[in-house]
Amino acid sequence: MRIGRSQRFDQARPFVVLGAALAAWLMAPVALRSLVRASFFEMTAPVAAVSSYASDVERFWSLRLHSKDELIEAGRDMARLNASYSLEVQQNGELQAQVERLEALLHMPPSERYRFEHARVARRDFSGWWQRMVIRKGSDYGIAPGDPVVYTGGVVGRVAEVHAYTSVVELVTDPGLRIAAVVDGDTRPVSYQGADNPVFGPPHGIIEFVPLDVYASASAPKRLATSGLGGVYPPGLTIGRIVHVESSADGLFKTGEVEIDPRISELTEVTVLVPTDPG
Amino acid sequence: MTETTRNPGGLVESRTGFDPRIIAFHGLIAVLLAVLACGLVYQQIIKGAIHHEQERLQNERRVIVPGPRGDIFDRNGRKLVENRSRFAVVLYLDELRQEFRQEYIRIRNNYRASGDQDLPTSAQLERLARVSVVQRYMDQVNAMLGRTGSVDGGSLQRHLERQLLLPYTLIDDLKPEEFARLIERLPVRSPLQVYTSPTRSYPYGEAAAHVLGYVGANEEADVSELPGEGLTTLKMKGTVGRDGLEKQFDSLLQGEAGYTILRVDPAGYKVNPPIEIRHPVQGRSLTTSLDIDLQVAAEDAIGDQTGAAVALDVRTGEVLAMASEPGYDLNVFSPHLSVAAAADIEARKAWTNIALNGVYSPGSTFKIIVSTAALRNGVITPEDEPADCDGWMMVGNRRFTCDNGLGHHGKLSLSDAIGYSCDIYFYTVGLRTTAEVIAAEAKRFHLDRPTGIELPGETHRMLIPDPEWRRRKRNETWNPGDTANMAIGQGDVQVSPILLACFAASFARGETWTKPTLLHDPKRPEQHTEPIGLTPKQRAAILKGMEECTTEGTARVLTTLEALRVPGVRIAGKTGTAQIMSPEGRVDEAWFICFAPLENPTIAIAVAIQGTRPGENFGGGQEASPIASAILKKYFEKRRPGLAAN
Numbered sequence: 001m002r003i004g005r006s007q008r009f010d011q012a013r014p015f016v017v018l019g020a021a022l023a024a025w026l027m028a029p030v031a032l033r034s035l036v037r038a039s040f041f042e043m044t045a046p047v048a049a050v051s052s053y054a055s056d057v058e059r060f061w062s063l064r065l066h067s068k069d070e071l072i073e074a075g076r077d078m079a080r081l082n083a084s085y086s087l088e089v090q091q092n093g094e095l096q097a098q099v100e101r102l103e104a105l106l107h108m109p110p111s112e113r114y115r116f117e118h119a120r121v122a123r124r125d126f127s128g129w130w131q132r133m134v135i136r137k138g139s140d141y142g143i144a145p146g147d148p149v150v151y152t153g154g155v156v157g158r159v160a161e162v163h164a165y166t167s168v169v170e171l172v173t174d175p176g177l178r179i180a181a182v183v184d185g186d187t188r189p190v191s192y193q194g195a196d197n198p199v200f201g202p203p204h205g206i207i208e209f210v211p212l213d214v215y216a217s218a219s220a221p222k223r224l225a226t227s228g229l230g231g232v233y234p235p236g237l238t239i240g241r242i243v244h245v246e247s248s249a250d251g252l253f254k255t256g257e258v259e260i261d262p263r264i265s266e267l268t269e270v271t272v273l274v275p276t277d278p279g
Numbered sequence: 280m281t282e283t284t285r286n287p288g289g290l291v292e293s294r295t296g297f298d299p300r301i302i303a304f305h306g307l308i309a310v311l312l313a314v315l316a317c318g319l320v321y322q323q324i325i326k327g328a329i330h331h332e333q334e335r336l337q338n339e340r341r342v343i344v345p346g347p348r349g350d351i352f353d354r355n356g357r358k359l360v361e362n363r364s365r366f367a368v369v370l371y372l373d374e375l376r377q378e379f380r381q382e383y384i385r386i387r388n389n390y391r392a393s394g395d396q397d398l399p400t401s402a403q404l405e406r407l408a409r410v411s412v413v414q415r416y417m418d419q420v421n422a423m424l425g426r427t428g429s430v431d432g433g434s435l436q437r438h439l440e441r442q443l444l445l446p447y448t449l450i451d452d453l454k455p456e457e458f459a460r461l462i463e464r465l466p467v468r469s470p471l472q473v474y475t476s477p478t479r480s481y482p483y484g485e486a487a488a489h490v491l492g493y494v495g496a497n498e499e500a501d502v503s504e505l506p507g508e509g510l511t512t513l514k515m516k517g518t519v520g521r522d523g524l525e526k527q528f529d530s531l532l533q534g535e536a537g538y539t540i541l542r543v544d545p546a547g548y549k550v551n552p553p554i555e556i557r558h559p560v561q562g563r564s565l566t567t568s569l570d571i572d573l574q575v576a577a578e579d580a581i582g583d584q585t586g587a588a589v590a591l592d593v594r595t596g597e598v599l600a601m602a603s604e605p606g607y608d609l610n611v612f613s614p615h616l617s618v619a620a621a622a623d624i625e626a627r628k629a630w631t632n633i634a635l636n637g638v639y640s641p642g643s644t645f646k647i648i649v650s651t652a653a654l655r656n657g658v659i660t661p662e663d664e665p666a667d668c669d670g671w672m673m674v675g676n677r678r679f680t681c682d683n684g685l686g687h688h689g690k691l692s693l694s695d696a697i698g699y700s701c702d703i704y705f706y707t708v709g710l711r712t713t714a715e716v717i718a719a720e721a722k723r724f725h726l727d728r729p730t731g732i733e734l735p736g737e738t739h740r741m742l743i744p745d746p747e748w749r750r751r752k753r754n755e756t757w758n759p760g761d762t763a764n765m766a767i768g769q770g771d772v773q774v775s776p777i778l779l780a781c782f783a784a785s786f787a788r789g790e791t792w793t794k795p796t797l798l799h800d801p802k803r804p805e806q807h808t809e810p811i812g813l814t815p816k817q818r819a820a821i822l823k824g825m826e827e828c829t830t831e832g833t834a835r836v837l838t839t840l841e842a843l844r845v846p847g848v849r850i851a852g853k854t855g856t857a858q859i860m861s862p863e864g865r866v867d868e869a870w871f872i873c874f875a876p877l878e879n880p881t882i883a884i885a886v887a888i889q890g891t892r893p894g895e896n897f898g899g900g901q902e903a904s905p906i907a908s909a910i911l912k913k914y915f916e917k918r919r920p921g922l923a924a925n
Binding site: 175176177178180188189191193209227229230231232233248251252253 | 347458463464467558
């Protein structure tokens with residue numbers, strides 16, 4: 001049975017339309033494409049946020065299903081934790097005051113101050129290309145692109161995009177993120193960069209420009225921390241553990257591998273450090 | 280035949296038949312097609328390789344990156360020369376083609392919109408656009424680093440024309456904190472990147488500057504063995520040794536160059552990822568025989584004076600220290616020697632390695648040669664007292680004085696004559712021994728030729744004169760006064776500090792020659808050359824005199840002065856003072872040679888210090904022996920850790 005010309009066109013129509021749409025998209029002005037992209041993200045962001053809230057509610061109700069005794073026990077544990085945290089907060093306050101006094105005595109310039117914005121994680125987006133997460137706070141909380149993001153284990157990453165109610169955080173495991181770091185016990189800056197991380201593999205990064213007299217191995221790893229010299233991250237935040245270093249062929253430096261805390265892929269809450277004096 | 284019929288529509292219908300013209304036409308087409316096919320075969324198959332090569336040469340570029348140089352260590356594994364990384368922020372111009380184009384259009388439109396009649400030419404607009412784009416990136420860097428750099432249009436244009444594929448340096452030699460800021464703030468995929476290159480670094484600054492040498496820029500790296508021969512090649516600047524060990528062992532230290540072969544478009548911009556990459560590899564390391572502690576001790580002891588000191592391992596000939604002052608800080612050569620720094624070195628006359636290139640009369644240190652010659656030829660015995668020194672003697676019609684001590688040594692044995700350096704004794708012995716015999720003895724100790732140490736530019740101006748030489752070179756006769764002068768190491772006798780150090784080491788072993796080396800080999804066998812040819816009794820007499828020199832003779836400060844004493848070590852030494860001409864007039868040159876411990880020598884030293892003012896009281900005992908003492912103290916302190924406490 002022969003297929004008529006119009007029938008053949010009908011069959012090809014979806015491809016033609018798709019091709020035309022793609023061509024129109026590619027030929028559209030950059031401003032329009034950016035606007036469409038941003039609008040799309042803003043429109044889909046509530047979906048991620050609602051989904052995240054729904055997970056929180058689900059978790060809340062699953063916790064409510066525990067017996068009263070368990071809840072009372074958990075409450076006691078939390079009270080103890082709260083008490084110890086309160087004590088630490090108080091001690092930190094005293095130390096901070098002491099640091100400020102010493103800085104004033106030495107006429108040192110004031111160190112960079114941050115406001116802490118705690119935010120829930122709405123979505124995680126891990127792929128071979130990028131490692132990102134979406135948090136449930138955006139420009140409404142004064143978050144700006146480039147702000148450092150941390151958690152109890154150290155560095156989470158850096159804010160890459162900010163929308164009205166959400167922000168996209170580029171994780172420390174993302175190949176596009178680079179940090180000026182220092183090896184524990186050393187003051188010379190090295191370059192840390194996220195590596196190509198497999199989706200289900202252990203997160204890791206790479207370090208470059210490591211001085212030749214720095215040694216580390218899986219059996220004797222070294223802590224890698226932020227240097228504070230780069231101007232984005234405050235000093236001393238843990239990035240990961242250096243588990244391997246080797247000399248480069250040119251003999252100038254060593255390069256190495258950094259093991260990142262696997263908790264980073266399961267975070268539910270992070271803290272954005274918003275500079276109080278962005279200037 | 281072709282038949283045509285007219286159909287109802289009016290169209291002419293033709294029918295192909297056996298028309299010879301058509302056949303001829305077809306034949307012609309066939310021939311032309313055959314020609315084309317042949318041409319195609321010729322071009323594609325026979326000349327295909329040539330075209331492919333031409334295309335390759337036109338579309339590919341080779342970028343050569345020199346390998347970092349190897350490190351230089353001292354004998355104990357301490358790094359004397361290493362590579363310091365130099366950070367620069369660079370811009371990869373080949374990634375900015377689109378931006379250049381957009382900026383070009385923007386500037387052109389602005390001119391047109393302003394109604395300016397004097398519109399720049401296309402080339403001018405292009406240059407403006409490029410500078411504008413690069414300055415924009417420079418401004419980004421300025422904002423990050425708090426600098427105020429600007430782009431030099433001329434250098435940018437030259438770079439674009441000649442080295443488009445190489446990164447364009449915006450700011451060189453970044454501080455560590457600037458490096459850190461850029462690492463953290465520059466996007467990973469930005470055309471702006473931090474670039475590292477090696478530059479020489481000298482952890483000990485001035486120490487051993489003349490021995491280690493320095494490097495200079497090298498734009499003529501040998502790339503003949505790298506793939507991509509014939510391609511247009513862009514080379515990043517490397518370095519080449521210009522002096523000292525850096526020059527002597529350049530081929531060993533020189534790193535293995537890396538290369539990148541890139542495909543470019545007709546405008547020279549990079550397209551696609553590189554076709555082939557090989558990273559540079561660091562050159563091999565060199566372990567010198569120097570002991571940096573001894574080296575620093577020697578240089579510190581010489582201080583602001585002009586002179587040199589050489590210390591050798593008696594058994595192997597390895598150079599433990601080779602100091603020459605004035606010196607210079609090698610770090611001023613890195614990355615480039617400034618005009619001011621070069622002028623300063625020139626003004627202080629610090630370029631010369633005096634240990635290797637300074638030639639002076641050896642003065643009384645030569646008396647050891649005269650003694651050996653006289654003993655070996657039976658002119659004297661150790662117990663003989665051939666002269667009665669009362670301060671002067673006549674040789675021919677010329678008065679020769681004894682310049683050492685009070686000038687009234689009286690009758691002396693060989694040992695005492697060496698210890699007190701009695702000139703009258705050696706005038707007498709020298710005249711009896713004859714100039715020819717003394718010269719032959721000095722030549723037996725290789726004092727008439729370069730040592731052949733692994734350093735470039737060792738002097739050839741050393742001289743052991745004899746009557747034959749005098750007749751040949753100056754057409755003059757040799758007279759007894761010349762022999763007397765020669766007997767106390769004056770006159771035309773000329774040696775370098777390294778030569779006298781080798782002589783001291785040879786004499787310490789009871790041999791005639793020591794081949795010095797600057798390379799350390801823990802398994803190096805002991806040197807053994809022609810025996811000195813003295814009986815044990817004869818040699819013992821000379822050694823006794825040399826020890827006397829350091830205990831009660833001309834170098835007695837080594838034992839009488841607490842600060843110079845080397846506890847528990849017997850030193851055999853000989854002082855010397857000679858006169859040299861300087862711009863200020865005739866000044867003294869103070870010598871001291873020694874070896875220790877006397878009973879089993881392991882280190883031999885020669886020190887030469889130049890006086891500064893004519894007529895000043897200057898001698899080997901006062902000026903040169905303290906420097907040897909500093910070296911010996913450091914040497915024995917390391918071998919016997921308790922020595923410093925003593």
